[in-house]
Amino acid sequence: MQLLNFGSCREEQMKNSITRMVFSICLGLGYLVPFAFGDSYVYSTAGTFGNGLSSETFTCGVNSTCAGGGLPISTLTFNSFTTGLQGVSGPTLNLGSMLLSVTQGIRGDSQTYDGLFSLAVQFDAPVGTTGQTFDALLSGNVHGINGGAVFTFDPYSQMFSGTSGSFELSLDSNPIFVGSNSTASITATVSPIATPEPSSMLLLGAGLAGLGGIRRRWRK
DSSP: OHHHHHHHHHHHHHHHHHHHHHHHHHHHHHTOOBOOOOSEEOEEEEEEETTSSSEEEEEBTTTBEESSSSOOEEEEEEEOOBOOTTOEEOSEEEEEEEEEEEEOOTTOOOEEEEEEEEEEEEESSOTTOSSOOEEEEEEEEEEEETTEEEEEESSOEEEEEETTEEEEEEESOSSEEEOTTEEEEEEEEEEEEBOOOHHHHHHHHHHHHHHHHHHHHHHO
């Protein structure tokens, strides 16, 4: 009878130990919360083509190839975006827009061209950070054919780390298509990245180590 009581007591102690270890692990995991970069964002954008300007004109026989006898001219213009001091709410951010203006030849000829484009995003006063600015540079190429233009970015996302945590800026669409005499918006999403604190890692490690010790004693 005493042996049974001793065994029951030992089993109860094991259960209590396991409960404490599981609690430590859960508490440690609970601190692995994503860093909220902020509810609002203050930033500005700038876009440049291969000529170093915010717009570029492609003319048949000069920097593009055209089919037919006409002379269509295509002009791509990037319209930048700048927030006010109050910022804008996230997580989806407007990075600007692209306008494609096409003057068709008298026979409606098609035009093919290739160029470079870079999109720069500067976070001037990110909410949740102190004295830090973050700059993103998303580069790619633009390919025009059949009256439209396709922008392909590589890379199309960028990760940042600061004293208050980490986040990632990623384009919502890639590639981006803009039709003839049309405008295409460029948007991106800010995603927080989980950054564990040292204290949470200690709790997690202690819990896992404790479970390992209990398992060894249980086998004995």
